[in-house]
Amino acid sequence: MKIIVCAKQVPDTTEVKIDPVKGTLIRDGVPSILNPDDANALEAALQIKDADPDTTVTIVSMGPPQATEMIRECLAMGADNGILLSDRAFGGADTIATSSQIAAAIRKIADYDIIFAGRQAIDGDTAQVGPQIARRLGLPVVTYVQKIREFKDGKVIVERQLEDGYEVLEVQMPCLLTAVKELNTPRYMTVHGIMDAYKADIPVWNHDDLGLAPECCGLNASPTQVLRSFTPAPKGKGEMAAGSVKDMTETLVDRLNEKHLI
Amino acid sequence: MNAYLEPKHEMVRKLVRQFAETELTKEVIDEIEETHEYPKEIFDKMAKCGFYGMRVPQELGGQGADYRSYVIMAEELARVSVVSNIWATTPNSLAGGPILNEGTDEQKEKYLKPVMNGEMKICFALTEPEAGSDPSGMTTTAVKDGDDYILNGRKCFITMAPIADYAIVFARTNPDPKAREISAFIVDMKLEGVSTGAPEKKMGVIGCPTSDVILNNVRVSKDALLGEEGSGLRNALATLDVGRMACAAQAVGVAEAALEEAIKYSKERKQFGKPLCKHQAIAFMLADMATEVEAMRGLLYQAAWMKDKGSKEVGKFASMAKYYCAEKANEICGKAVQIHGGYGFMKDYKVERFYRDARVMTIYEGTSQVQQMVISRAILK
Ligand SMILES: Cc1cc2nc3c(=O)[nH]c(=O)nc-3n(C[C@H](O)[C@H](O)[C@H](O)COP(=O)(O)OP(=O)(O)OC[C@H]3O[C@@H](n4cnc5c(N)ncnc54)[C@H](O)[C@@H]3O)c2cc1C
Numbered sequence: 001m002k003i004i005v006c007a008k009q010v011p012d013t014t015e016v017k018i019d020p021v022k023g024t025l026i027r028d029g030v031p032s033i034l035n036p037d038d039a040n041a042l043e044a045a046l047q048i049k050d051a052d053p054d055t056t057v058t059i060v061s062m063g064p065p066q067a068t069e070m071i072r073e074c075l076a077m078g079a080d081n082g083i084l085l086s087d088r089a090f091g092g093a094d095t096i097a098t099s100s101q102i103a104a105a106i107r108k109i110a111d112y113d114i115i116f117a118g119r120q121a122i123d124g125d126t127a128q129v130g131p132q133i134a135r136r137l138g139l140p141v142v143t144y145v146q147k148i149r150e151f152k153d154g155k156v157i158v159e160r161q162l163e164d165g166y167e168v169l170e171v172q173m174p175c176l177l178t179a180v181k182e183l184n185t186p187r188y189m190t191v192h193g194i195m196d197a198y199k200a201d202i203p204v205w206n207h208d209d210l211g212l213a214p215e216c217c218g219l220n221a222s223p224t225q226v227l228r229s230f231t232p233a234p235k236g237k238g239e240m241a242a243g244s245v246k247d248m249t250e251t252l253v254d255r256l257n258e259k260h261l262i
Numbered sequence: 263m264n265a266y267l268e269p270k271h272e273m274v275r276k277l278v279r280q281f282a283e284t285e286l287t288k289e290v291i292d293e294i295e296e297t298h299e300y301p302k303e304i305f306d307k308m309a310k311c312g313f314y315g316m317r318v319p320q321e322l323g324g325q326g327a328d329y330r331s332y333v334i335m336a337e338e339l340a341r342v343s344v345v346s347n348i349w350a351t352t353p354n355s356l357a358g359g360p361i362l363n364e365g366t367d368e369q370k371e372k373y374l375k376p377v378m379n380g381e382m383k384i385c386f387a388l389t390e391p392e393a394g395s396d397p398s399g400m401t402t403t404a405v406k407d408g409d410d411y412i413l414n415g416r417k418c419f420i421t422m423a424p425i426a427d428y429a430i431v432f433a434r435t436n437p438d439p440k441a442r443e444i445s446a447f448i449v450d451m452k453l454e455g456v457s458t459g460a461p462e463k464k465m466g467v468i469g470c471p472t473s474d475v476i477l478n479n480v481r482v483s484k485d486a487l488l489g490e491e492g493s494g495l496r497n498a499l500a501t502l503d504v505g506r507m508a509c510a511a512q513a514v515g516v517a518e519a520a521l522e523e524a525i526k527y528s529k530e531r532k533q534f535g536k537p538l539c540k541h542q543a544i545a546f547m548l549a550d551m552a553t554e555v556e557a558m559r560g561l562l563y564q565a566a567w568m569k570d571k572g573s574k575e576v577g578k579f580a581s582m583a584k585y586y587c588a589e590k591a592n593e594i595c596g597k598a599v600q601i602h603g604g605y606g607f608m609k610d611y612k613v614e615r616f617y618r619d620a621r622v623m624t625i626y627e628g629t630s631q632v633q634q635m636v637i638s639r640a641i642l643k
Contacts, residue, residue: 069269076273185477188277188280188307188311189311190310190311190312191274191277191311191312191327191331192312192324194270194274194277195326197271199454233287
């Protein structure tokens with residue numbers, strides 16, 4: 001099987017602080033990490049490879065040159081190779097532009113059975129890029145995959161997480177699956193893997209390599225415009241309902257009744 | 263950032279730190295201290311990450327890492343749990359070292375591979391009740407009998423002996439005490455005549471048993487000989503050379519952890535109406551500790567870098583690193599306890615364990631005085 005994993009290097013948001021005056025994120029000195037959901041996506045690919053050693057796992061990541069470190073981390077966990085999409089022209093990309101660039105890279109790779117992505121990146125929380133890539137490539141997509149059940153006749157059977165349970169879906173490959181953290185526990189790197197990862201050649205593709213004109217990339221191709229970013233004023237401490245969904249619903253209805261809202 | 267380290271070394275640090283902080287939780291460590299047992303599950307997970315065969319070439323099934331990667335592993339494990347670091351470094355140095363140095367291909371296949379995979383445990387039996395700092399004074403003998411050797415003697419303070427599958431035993435193959443003829447043998451612990459003493463009751467590094475190994479007319483075949491007859495002491499000293507570096511790294515790790523705890527506590531604890539760290543005497547103590555930790559790290563990474571570059575002077579630097587880091591770790595852990603006051607004397611606080619664990623570092627793998635001998639010899643020749 002040939003698997004592509006889309007992975008992003010993100011600031012470790014557990015370490016990010018907010019500038020109280022400007023309301024912006026203080027990114028200085030914040031370590032960069034492999035986006036957590038992407039680590040689950042990679043682990044899913046590596047488990048397929050554990051079961052079938054003929055599998056190859058390729059990482060595709062868009063980011064600044066430093067993101068090669070994150071690709072090496074993926075190689076040290078067991079991925080076979082990685083490609084970095086990096087170009088000044090890619091800067092300022094929103095999800096539309098990002099998915100167009102990544103889809104172009106995947107078209108260039110051409111040969112694949114499954115594309116994995118994380119559900120969402122912790123720095124943007126949009127959960128849009130995975131499904132957009134699938135749309136651009138004309139592939140079926142299943143988001144929120146919490147379990148991969150089996151492969152059968154060119155199809156994969158997965159469980160898709162819902163708020164209260166899951167649904168079982170059979171999907172034709174090639175397809176794109178987005179991973180949630182419940183899918184698995186990502187493995188550690190190995191020392192052997194780290195040593196090999198630093199010998200590996202990680203090609204960097206720019207807009208020419210992707211066959212995209214600069215106007216079709218990055219900020220130029222991003223309809224999203226950020227007008228202002230701010231920290232919402234903290235709300236008072238709410239009441240957390242606990243128990244099963246049924247219990248919580250009952251509590252909620254009681255509270256709304258008490259307040260004469262319904 | 264450090265001039266001696268490359269990105270791959272920082273990646274090794276990232277792996278080991280992630281591992282230590284995820285697996286070696288307070289609950290796990292408390293349980294080890296209480297039961298004196300090390301969890302097999304964690305031992306196995308360390309094997310999977312490759313911690314037991316760091317410097318062994320990949321062709322032999324090892325990790326193919328360099329000395330800097332190795333010392334960073336030791337530093338990061340010791341930062342959370344010194345005893346975990348002993349479990350991880352022993353297969354690399356005391357168990358794997360002598361076999362990697364002088365083992366035949368068959369011996370490497372039979373012993374080194376399973377040691378690296380965590381499937382076999384080998385202890386290193388050099389020290390004797392009457393021969394510690396001066397191993398050449400050992401009295402354990404190996405007398406040739408046809409194709410076999412008969413071993414007799416007693417070894418003491420042997421790490422992992424009670425649970426080891428094999429021991430690398432150093433014994434005198436020439437009965438003349440002046441003929442420094444010492445050889446190394448790989449001895450199956452199940453052989454007739456091999457026994458171990460009761461595990462020692464130790465001050466620190468709880469969770470890795472240490473005991474005597476007693477050899478009473480133990481018959482081993484000549485295949486058990488490691489290297490040549492008479493090459494044992496050379497092999498032991500070469501092994502300890504490497505161990506020295508890991509021991510220095512372990513001291514750096516525990517000192518860093520003690521410093522971190524002391525800083526944290528000094529900000530929380532208030533006396534005379536302000537946090538401890540706002541009292542100059544405490545703030546300056548912390549400044550000294552932080553400065554010393556950086557100096558320790560610098561010396562350690564330099565020694566490891568020199569080893570990676572094949573420098574001839576590395577022996578002196580490895581001894582300097584072991585000596586300085588072990589002594590300073592003791593001072594720093596002592597100061598961290600001091601900053602914690604009475605609380606630091608209680609087992610509820612990490613620094614109590616750090617203080618006990620650091621104590622052995624100036625003793626094993628060559629005492630501080632032995633390191634001073636090595637260093638002075640190198641500078642006075
Ligand atoms: C927890 C633990 C684990 C150990 N694990 C192992 C193991 O796995 N395998 C193994 O073989 N050994 C092991 N040892 C033994 C260790 O290596 C020895 O304890 C160490 O070499 C010191 O020997 P000694 O205890 O006999 O002390 P001694 O050699 O008797 O030294 C006593 C004191 O005298 C000083 N001294 C000795 N000679 C001189 C001199 N010429 N000049 C100045 N001062 C001197 C020493 O520095 C020390 O301060 C272990 C020890 C401990 C505590």
